[in-house]
Amino acid sequence: MSSTKPERAAIGVDVGGTKIAFHLGDGTGWSVEERIIPTPVTEGATAILAAIIQECRQIQEAASQQGIEVVAVGVGSAGQIDTERGIVLDANENLPGWQGIPISATISAALGIPVYVDNDVKVLALAESHIGAGRPYDHILYVAVGTGIGGAIVIHNRIWHGAHGSAGEIGYLYTGTGRTLEECAAGPPLAQAYANATGKVSVTLYDVAQYAGDGDETAVRVIEQGAEILGRVLAPVLCLLDPQALIIGGGVPDIGDLWWQPFLDALQMAPLASARNIPVKRAELGTSAGVLGASLMALNRLESQA
Structure with missing residues (x-):
């Protein structure tokens, strides 16, 4: 810089x-x-x-x-x-x-x-591609996991928009449950899943992460399931797009290893070995x-x- x-x-x-x-x-x-x-x-x-x-x-x-x-x-x-x-x-x-x-x-x-x-x-x-975690690469898939789920494709260090500006919008992919990825794996749905399972109200993702850290098995399960769903959906996407790296941003990954490990494990379900070997990096710029x-x-x- x-x-x-x-x-x-x-x-x-x-x-x-x-x-x-x-x-x-x-x-x-x-x-x-x-x-x-x-x-x-x-x-x-x-x-x-x-x-x-x-x-x-x-x-x-x-x-x-x-x-x-x-x-x-x-x-x-x-x-x-x-x-x-x-x-x-x-x-x-x-x-x-x-x-x-x-x-x-x-x-x-x-x-x-x-x-x-x-x-x-x-x-x-674009920022991560030029001055963040994507610096070593020409082609990346960036995925933000926060209050929603969004994505973007960078090719030759430039954003690829597609024909209508929606290229990379992975949050709209269906998970096999009849719901989109954003409806299953973003922060608010994870908090709602915990609330539904426990009867607690006004629960935030921060609360769920705290409960999980204290050993709450339901909180742990909700976080792991959300991470696994994201990884399962992204695994074939990596085969389709074949980026040099997958960059993950947003607040949900800040939960830590409890989220990251099932996510990375699910990515290994990609049918192609080349996709399974694509580097996965945490976004750097916050x-x-x-x-x-x-x-x-x-x-x-x-x-x-x-």
């Missing part, structure tokens, strides 16, 4: 249902002007855009005082993204009213610089990956259009 202040940089924006994170970066991991604000989700999409614009203007001013030119903005957002028009085609319930909003055009008109938008998991994958990937995405898009 570079420690030298660049002359040109991009603002990375990571839009979530509860908070919006910002940073100014040059695509190497160098970062300054990191900020986090609450997402004004109850006020609607217009308020969210206004909040993003306000923070970006402040970052532009701070950068100018340091002799740094802000050349673009990159926005990572949940949902299926039309990257050419910079709009969300299919949003989730965490950002009501976000679907169809002209994100790129609105922010660009206010700031006077290009603005690019992509799916949040895809920008996470909560910074979203903003790092968003600024890197913006710089890459700007360069490709030059």
Whole structure:
């Protein structure tokens, strides 16, 4: 990662249902002007855009005082993204009213610089590919396991979007139970499975992990089953895509060996030996990956259009 202040940089924006994170970066991991604000989700999409614009203007001013030119903005957002028009085609319930909003055009008109938008998991994958766990590889499959499950495919160090922007969305794969992978193996379903089995209410995944650490057999079983389901579904995917590495991010893997071991064991069910031997790496960049990937995405898009 570079420690030298660049002359040109991009603002990375990571839009979530509860908070919006910002940073100014040059695509190497160098970062300054990191900020986090609450997402004004109850006020609607217009308020969210206004909040993003306000923070970006402040970052532009701070950068100018340091002799740094802000050349673009990159926005990572949940949902299926039309990257050419910079709009969300299919949003989730965490950002009501976000679907169809002209994100790129609105922010660009206010700031006077290009603005690019992509799916949040895809920008996470881009960051891990360039400056995180995927650095040694040209082709990776990135999977985020948290409140939801998402994925992204990186080929020759660039995100592969597919024909409609949904390439890599492994959370929609069915598990054989009639439910999708996200409905079975993400954090909230694991917490709900424990609650259903024990009758406890208002249980979080953190609670389940704590109970498991204390020897609660039901908690242990729920975590192991979720990890095994994810591994069983991903095993043939590794055969299909044949990446050089599988990078796993998100909060659920933070549970530790209790989650990782059944997940890795299930991956060994892949029919091909080559798939069974694909390296599996833990994502390295943590909560910074979203903003790092968003600024890197913006710089890459700007360069490709030059």
